[in-house]
Amino acid sequence: xxxxxxxxxxxxxxxxxxxxxxxxxxxxxRSVSWYQQTPGQGLQFLFEYFSETQRNKxxxxxxxxxxxxxxxxxxxxxxxxxxxxxxLYLCASSLRTGRxxxxxxxxxxxVV
Amino acid sequence: LAKTTQPxxxxxxxxxEVNITCSHNNIATNDYxxxxxxxxxxxxxxxxxxxxxxxxxxxxxxxxxxxxxxxxLSLPRVSLSDTAVYYCLVGDGDSGYALNFGKGTSLLVTP
Numbered sequence: 001x002x003x004x005x006x007x008x009x010x011x012x013x014x015x016x017x018x019x020x021x022x023x024x025x026x027x028x029x030r031s032v033s034w035y036q037q038t039p040g041q042g043l044q045f046l047f048e049y050f051s052e053t054q055r056n057k058x059x060x061x062x063x064x065x066x067x068x069x070x071x072x073x074x075x076x077x078x079x080x081x082x083x084x085x086x087x088l089y090l091c092a093s094s095l096r097t098g099r100x101x102x103x104x105x106x107x108x109x110x111v112v
Numbered sequence: 113l114a115k116t117t118q119p120x121x122x123x124x125x126x127x128x129e130v131n132i133t134c135s136h137n138n139i140a141t142n143d144y145x146x147x148x149x150x151x152x153x154x155x156x157x158x159x160x161x162x163x164x165x166x167x168x169x170x171x172x173x174x175x176x177x178x179x180x181x182x183x184x185l186s187l188p189r190v191s192l193s194d195t196a197v198y199y200c201l202v203g204d205g206d207s208g209y210a211l212n213f214g215k216g217t218s219l220l221v222t223p
Contacts (some may be wrong), residue, residue, distance in 0.1 A: 004155075035213070043156070043199070043213040090155045100146075103155025 002026065004093050004104035012110045018079040021107045025072050025093030031055075032074040033101065034066055035090040043090070049074055050096070081111045116200045121218040130187040132217050134200030137181050145176060145183045148199045150216070156199060160185070187219075195221045 005024040013019050025032050033056075034046040045058040049068035066076040072093070078085055088108050092101040117135040124130045136145070144163055148156035160167055162174040162183070173186040187194060197216040 042215045043150075045213065088153065092155065100158045100161065101148075101156075103157065106153070106155055108153075 004091055004102050006089075006091050006104035006107050008107060009105065010108045010110075012112060013081050014112055015081055015083060017081050018077060019081060019109060020075055020077045021089055021091075021109075023074045023076075023091030023093075023104060025074070025091075026102055029093035029095055029102070030072055031094045031096055031101075032068055032072060033092045033094075034074070034076050035092070036060070037088045037090060037106075038086075046076065046089075078109075083111050085109065086111045116202055116214055118198075118200050118214070118217045120215065121220070123220050123222065124190055126191055126221055126223055127189050130190050130194070130219060130221075132185045132187075132198055132200075132219070133182055134185070134202075135182045136200070136202045139180050139202050143180075143202050145174065145180075146201045147172070147174065147185045148201065148213075150197045150199065156213075159198075190219075190221045192221050192223065195219060 004026055007022045011019060023032060031050045033048040035043050036046055037043045046060055046064055047054055047066050048056040052068045063079045066074060068074045086109060088106045090103055090106045092103045094101040144161055146161040147159040149159050150156040160169055160172050160174045162176055164176050164180060167174045175184040197218050199213050199216040
């Protein structure tokens with residue numbers, strides 16, 4: 001079966017801009033989680049959606065937001081980009097929260 | 113929310129068995145223990161999940177003592193391709209399972 005698909009794979013943005021990242025989960029998976037990974041902070045949880053509802057949220061500023069559509073596809077948005085937002089953004093899907101999660105290849109965001 | 117503690121790094125030679133221990137002293141009754149593996153610039157990959165005693169699959173074993181305050185991931189006969197970061201997670205859906213990736217254990221396997 002097809003895996004988790006994240007688009008785009010690479011992105012370069014300028015400070016102050018906004019960006020939208022997309023995640024298509026594995027068919028049938030209703031839980032989608034987003035993570036930010038940087039060398040200094042490791043893998044940090046952003047938020048989790050289940051059936052279009054945000055269930056959990058990590059400790060990130062309000063500039064980071066997300067949503068999930070009825071087909072379980074999810075998007076995350078970062079507004080007013082800062083240099084420190086440069087990171088690998090990973091999306092994971094699972095049948096339900098807490099069970100085996102399948103990760104996408106990630107979107108490498110570079111803010112200049 | 114159960115906090116996990118695992119070694120920052122470990123070294124091993126090819127062909128050896130590697131055991132990575134994770135401490136989770138305040139694990140809750142409903143919490144599962146899950147391990148993931150991550151290679152550079154890739155998303156983590158699920159290895160194994162367990163609740164108590166021992167779980168084994170084709171790539172690893174997970175040992176959980178009766179008090180469940182720790183767990184040990186065992187990788188038999190590691191190869192160079194097992195060089196990766198290994199994460200221990202504890203929790204269930206309602207307690208915020210997704211929050212606890214931490215820094216993981218960086219395993220280096222050498223010839």
